Amino acid sequence: MAAVEEIRATSYVGFDSITQQIEHKLLKRGFQxxxxxxxxxxxxxSTLINTIFASHLIDSKGRLESDEPVRQTTEIQAASHVIVENGVKLRLNIVDTPGYGDQVNNENCWDPIVKYIKDQHSAYLRKELTAMRDRYIQDTRIHCCLYFINPTGHSLRPIDVIVMKKLSEVVNVVPVIAKADSLTLEEREAFKQKIRAELVYNNIRLYPFDTDENDEEEIQLNESIRSMIPFAVVGSERSVIIDGKSVRGRKNRWGVVNVEDESHCEFMHLRNFLTRTHLQDLIETTAQIHYEAFRSKQLIALKEGVAQRPPVN
Ligand SMILES: Nc1nc2c(ncn2[C@@H]2O[C@H](COP(=O)(O)OP(=O)(O)OP(=O)(O)O)[C@@H](O)[C@H]2O)c(=O)[nH]1
Ligand SMILES: [Mg+2]
Structure with a gap:
């Protein structure tokens, strides 16, 4: 075996600029x-989706503020916005889905969502497998699923347990307590703890996943996420004026909930989690765990299908 010798360059070659070259390429392409x-x-x-977009965008043609009340969602709809910050382009796609629970029989209510997620995996795989595949494949794979929990203060409903389990097999699930303004601070904390315990009890493995490759820093980061989950959020279609500033909020007889105030709710924690701290990890986990599982299953099925077919003469 030939020995590999580390040779120190006598003069500066300049390959250390590779990091800038990669950065330049990534910046040009942007992120999805x-x-x-x-x-x-x-x-x-739907309200929270509007709140997320509104808090990111000042100038947009999308529906950020309107006098119409939000309507019940009847079909799966994707909305997309491009956000640019310091030259970094992020295309944020948020997919709204119709809620379930008002039918007598809610069996298989998760099917359309699971199907939608698998369809995106399947579309990506198809593009990957074409002979003349594109250098850059448009990524529509879902990187994160925000799962809304009823703020009952009691416990998860059986349907939540089933749906979260189903979803967690195909996507990174991040639970949130909806309409957190209906709980007092003590109720909110107790409910969060109860939910965490129930997730463990029901053996629901949600994002973040621990792997053997995780180093000390990653393990700590994962622990810190687990201590925040589920995020208790409040959404609002309306802006209210607080201290002369227009902010998203909910006004009541007894006061105003400022959606972006960390002492009122955890909307900002959720937003920071999604865009500041875990964006890359959510994207990576989707590709390495969820998509990889889908891909290998499909390819094995394909191979077995070919093997079973009689040979062509
Ligand atoms: N108190 C409170 N009300 C909220 C909050 N977010 C939304 N609402 C209200 O709840 C109602 C339903 O909101 P939607 O956003 O349509 O709910 P949805 O989950 O999209 O419902 P479907 O489309 O049927 O699945 C609206 O009247 C909202 O104004 C919140 O954080 N707190
Ligand atoms: Mg809706």
Whole structure:
């Protein structure tokens, strides 16, 4: 075996600029982040989507503020916005889904969402497998599913347990307590703890996943996420004026909930989690765990299908 000798360059070659070259390429292409929402009807999924977009965008043609009340969502809809910050381009895709829970029989209510997620995996795989595949494949795979929990203060409903389990097999699930303004601070904390315990009890493995490769820093980061989950959020279609500033909020007889105030709710924690701290990890986990599982299953099925076919003469 030939020995590999480390040779120190006598003069500066300049390959250390590779990091800048990679950065330049990535910046030119931009990033794609796809989120889906799921949960029972009327929990504020569509409202929260509008709140997230509104808090990111000042100038947009999308529906950021309107006098119309939000309507019940009747079909799966994807909305997309491009956000640019310091030259970094992020295409944020949020997929809204109709809530369930108002039918007599809610069996298989998760099917359309699971199908939508698998369809995106399947479309990506198809593009990957074409002979003349594109250098850059448009990524519509869902990187995160926000799962809305009813703020009952009691416990998870059986349907939540089933749906979260189903979803967690195909996507990174991040649970949120919807309409958190209906709980007092003590109720909110107790409910969060109860939910965490129930997730463990029901053996629901949600994002973040621990792997053997995780180093000390990653393990700590994962622990810190687990201590925040589920995020207790409040959404609002309306802006209110607080201290002369227009902010998203909910006004009541007894006061105003400022959605972006960390002492009022955890909307900002959720937003920071999605865009500041875990964007890359959610994208990576989707590719390495969820998509990889789908891909290998499909390819094995394909191979077996070919093997069973009689040989062509
Ligand atoms: N108190 C409170 N009400 C909220 C909150 N978010 C939304 N709402 C209200 O709840 C109602 C339902 O909100 P939607 O956003 O339509 O709920 P949804 O989950 O999209 O419902 P479906 O489309 O049927 O699945 C609206 O009247 C909202 O104004 C919240 O954080 N707190
Ligand atoms: Mg809706």
């Amino acid at each position: 982040f796809n989120v889906i929402v799921a949960g029972q009807t009327g929990l504020g999924k």
